Amino acid sequence: MSSTAPTILIVDDEIQNRKLLEALLRPEGYFTRCASSGEEALASIAEHAPDLILLDIMMPGMDGFEVAVILKANPATSNIPIIMVTALDDRSARLAGLNAGAEEFLTKPVDRAELWLRVRNLLRLKAFGDFLQNHSVILEQEVQARTADLQRFRSAMDATADAIFLVSRNTMRFVEINATACSMLGYTRQELFDSSPAEIGEVSLEALENSYDNIIAGQKIDVLVDTTIRRKDGTYLQVEVHQQAQKSGNDWIIVGVARDLTERKESAQRLHQLAHYDVLTGLPNRTLFYEALKNALIQATDSDWLLAVLFVDLDHFxxxxxxxxHAIGDELLNQFGNRLVQCVRPRDTVGRLGGDEFALILLMHDESSYPTLVANKIREVLREPFEIQDQEVTISASMGITIYPDDATAHETLIKYADTAMYRAKQAGRDTYRFFTAQMNAEVLARHDLEVALHKAVENKEFVLHYQPKVLLKSGRIIGLEALLRWQRPGYGLISPHLFIPILEETGLIVRVGSWAITxxxxxxxQWLHGAIGPMQISVNVAGRQFIEGDLEGDVLKALLDHDIPADLLELELTEGSLMVNTERTITILKNLKTRGVQISIDDFGTGYSSLAYLRRFPIDKLKIDIAFIREVTTNPDDAAIALAIIRMAHSLKLEVIAEGVETEAQLAFLLRYHCDQIQGYYFSPPLPLLELEQILLSETLDLVGMADSNTERQDELPITFKSAPQ
Ligand SMILES: Nc1nc2c(ncn2[C@@H]2O[C@H](COP(=O)(O)OP(=O)(O)OP(=O)(O)O)[C@@H](O)[C@H]2O)c(=O)[nH]1
Structure with a gap:
């Protein structure tokens, strides 16, 4: 009921009646409004609805019945109670009034007490009716809102990629299921409602009830389980289910959210496969091989067994x-892997460590001859050519073997030692095997120390150049110098080049050191050009790797420019082998440098390819006869013949020729006789440190003058005397 006083509309064509009724009602605290006709009453009600109407029946124009009918027909006014006030006291008028919708009757003259009673009761009834109506509207709104919520919730549930199941603990049946659950399992929603979680799950009803009770008891708040669910087609699905319990009246609802694990498990398996197996051969990769070796070592230790690691590397792969x-290379690796597996027992392990490197783990009771047996078997199976893409391919392998516990006990050391032994097999000519020995290890360690020291040497600039003069036989004068790399290792003195240059080349450090030597x-x-000594050509040795790595051409051009020297004062000495590395690129670089005027000579000529074809392809100025032929040129007719052939060939190709390693007068005489252009060797001078060399250059103390006039055909008449070479 409203907190303000109720408003009562008095409708009567008689003013006296209206006034009387007002006078009776106002003292009771009611507001009153009056209308003198049916029309006026309807207009007033439309403007502001009263809480009750006192309606006269007999009025000119629209009578009370008509007004009542109109008001009751309108939902906005139908709930306003009407008391018909009439002088008529017959039953038919009252009946007509009730039919028209009036709630009560009062007979004129109105009895005060009766008026008050009827008015109060009807107002109370109206207030109650209003309350009920408002309440039902609110209820209806709430229901609508809840229905919308529910629909949103259902849509959201259906849109998730996870299957959602709501299960009643009392009935142990589904109370709600989302669309994903249906599609995941192949059931319709109704089929699932007709089924039960125990039926589609893997567990018994009792176990399921127990697990739900545990969740409800709060022992587990958000429970995650990996389980399987049976699909409608009878197959099983791996799922991960989150479960929670929610109170619902006197029941508990278990909310289960299930995620399909099939894909995750498959991708985990794929990842595992990729991480542990070599894609090409399907063999265990390095990671898995190391794991397998660790496990095999535990097994060997526990059982007091021997174990061998066999490191296999294909030769010249x-x-x-x-x-x-590459495609044939790949297939060869694949087939080789298969053959390796055939060479061992099932309990042994074969893995591919990478590239053309494979390794085997052999477990042995006490058959210490087993590794040799396997190594020989591998050599044997490689005698049979591989058939690849209609081609027959043959290859051999080098192997290294270490034995646990004799050589080492740690898995990494065993593999490292096997690798060392394999390297020895390569050095021994390949297609063989070697067992690891302690001596090999000492050498490996020494080599490692040397590598570390060489890296430091590059950083600390511990290299110097010594220079060995080259003499032009025609003039007897020093015509140039060969720059030779020396390493002043702190605490060790000058290290012999043959001890460190191969390591510089193998490690690639030669690229930086070679560039430094050119500069x-x-x-x-x-310095000499602009000083007292004048123009002096220097030759610098260049390794094959410098053509592939680094920027040889750029280094040379920059050095020429930086020191402002004519290009022909620099000569590059290359071995035949280095020319054969990446030949196209090498030719381009050499041609470019040659165009600038840089001189190119071939070192150690006669020991390598010595092919006329490449002499034509490369822009060469000079050949250097290898020391091997000069050493016995006067005693070994074959060497003499080769030296002579090289001189003649060089001259016919318009190339200069120089002999290195000249140590005796007899060698010199031979070279003079056969018109070798230049010579270099201890007979004149060993390689010298800068200061000593400069003294010689300044004083020309190598007394070679006179050679130009010599009768080179007559060795016994050589007029030249040489000062002994400085030591
Ligand atoms: N086809 C193919 N080649 C590979 C693969 N992995 C590495 N290689 C090549 O295998 C070669 C391995 O060469 P090395 O073992 O260094 O040398 P090698 O020619 O076998 O000579 P030695 O070992 O000294 O006898 C390199 O040329 C690599 O490019 C691969 O998966 N497929």
Whole structure:
């Protein structure tokens, strides 16, 4: 009921009646409004609805019945109670009034007490009715809102990629299921409602009830389980289910959210496969092989067994790739892996460590001859050519073997030692095997120390150049110098080049050191050129790797420019082998440098390819006869013949020729006789440190003058005397 006083509309055509009724009602605290006709009453009600109407029946124009009918027909006014006030006291009028919708009757003259009673009761009834109506509207709104919520919730549930199941603990049946659950399991929603969680799950009803009770008891708040659910087609699905319990009246609802694990498990398996197996051969990869070795070592230790690690590396596999292509190389690796597996027992392990490197783990009771047996078997199976893409491919392998516990006990050391032994097998000519020995280890450690020291040497600039003069036989004068790399290792003195240059080459450090040598030689040429000594050509040795790595051409051009020297004062000495590395690139670089005027000479000529074809392809100025032929040129007719052939061939190709390693007068006489252009060797001078060399250059103390006039055909008449070479 409203807190303000109720408003009562009095409708009567008689003013006296209206006034009377007002006078009776106002003292009771009611507001009153009056209308003198039916029309006026309807207009007033439309403007502001009263809480009750006192309606006269007999009025001119629209009578009370009509007004009542109109008001009751309108939902906005139908709940306003009407008391018909009439002088008529007959039953038919009252009946007509009730039919028209009036709630009560009062007979004129109105009795005060009766008026008050009827008015109060009807107002109370109206207030109650209003309350009920408002309440039902609110209820209806709430229901609508809840229905919308529910629909949103259902849509959200259906849209998730996870299956959602709501299960009643009392009935142990589904009370709600989302669309994903249906599609995941292949059931319709109704089929699932007709089924039960125990039926589609893997567990018994009792176990399921127990697990739900545990969740409800709060022992587990958000429970995650990996389980399987049976699909409608009878197959099983791996799922991960989150479960929670929610109170619902006197029941508990278990909310289960299930995620399909099939894909995750498959991708985990794929990842595991990729991480542990080599894609090409399907063999265990390095990671898995190391794991397997660790486990095998535990087994060998526990059982007091022996274990061998066999490291296998294919010989010159690069040639297969280079000549037949990578695809054939890949297939060869694959087939080789298969053959390796055939060489061992099932309990042994075969893995691919990478590239053309494979390794085997052999477990042995006490058959210490087993590794040799396997190594020989591998050599044997490789005698049979591989059939790849209609081609027959043959290859051999080198192997190294270490034995646990004799050589080492740690898995990494065993593999490392086996690798060392394999390297020895390569050095021994390949296609063989070697057992690891302690001596090998000492050498490996020494080599490692040397590598570390060489890296430091590069950083600390511990290298110097010594220079060995080259003499022009025609004039007897020093015509140039060969720059030779020396390492002043702190605490060790001058290290012999043959001890460190191969390591510089293998490690690639030669690229940086070689570049330094070119720069230093050019700097020296520049200093002499602008000083007392004058123009002096220096040759610098260049390794094959310098053509592939680094920027040889750029280094040379920059050094020439920086020190402002004519390009022909720099000569690059290359071995035949280095020319054969990446030949196209090498030719381009050499041609570019040659165009600038840089001189190119071939070192150690006669020991390598010595092919006329490449002499034509490369822009060469000079050949250096290898020391091996000069050493016995006067005693070994074959060497003499080769030296002579090289001189003649060089001259016919308009190339200069120089002999290195000249140590005796007889060698010199031979070279003079056969018109070798230049000579270099201890007979005149060993390689010298800069200061000593400069003294010689300044004083020309190598007394060679006179050679130009010599009768080179007559060795016994050589007029030249040489000062002994400085030591
Ligand atoms: N086809 C193919 N070649 C590979 C693969 N992995 C590495 N290689 C090549 O295998 C070669 C391995 O060469 P090395 O073992 O260094 O040398 P090698 O030619 O076998 O000579 P030695 O070992 O000294 O006898 C390199 O040329 C690599 O490019 C691969 O998966 N497929």
């Amino acid at each position: 690069k040639n297969i790739n280079d000549t037949l292509g 230093t030689a050019c700097q020296q040429i520049g």
